[in-house]
Amino acid sequence: MTQAKLGDTVKVHYTGKLEDGTVFDTSLDRSPLEFTIGEGQIIPGFEQAVVGMNPGESKTTTIPADKAYGPYREEMVLVIGREQFPADLHPEVGQRLQIRQMDGQTIIVTVTEVSEGSVTLDANHPLAGKDLIFDIQLVEIV
Secondary structure, eight states: OOOOOTTOEEEEEEEEEOTTSOEEEESTTSOOEEEETTSOSSOHHHHHHHTTOOTTOEEEEEEOGGGTTOOOOGGGEEEEEGGGSOTTOOOOTTOEEEEEOTTSOEEEEEEEEEOSSEEEEEOSOTTTTOOEEEEEEEEEEO
16 A cells, blocks of 8 residues: 655645644544645644555644744744724734734734733744644545
8 A cells, every 4th residue: 555755745634632632623624634745834743744654544643842833932922012003903812913024024923911001912823832632544645
């Protein structure tokens, strides 16, 4: 039987969980995820977990933070004065916002704290610093 290898395009179903069992994403309610192994379209640890799998095979793997979304970096947390927000924007904890950086690029940030005078924004990926557990089923090698 053919095993998945670098350069193969594959379709997988997956369920991603945190160490406490909380599910953060799953493909079971939609089409399988399709990607090419080695092209960097998904986190490195997930790609590596699929290598060597046979179609129809399932496995559970733990991906450490450094092979997932990286470490949580405090320097990516910013406190911004409320006066810097448009008057019609009422930020709430958990809200995701798109902001434009000085170089013109946009990034997604999460509002983590709101006070009368300031808003705390976190530019880390929501899963940064977390080890991830994936149940993976290789559906097919395309």
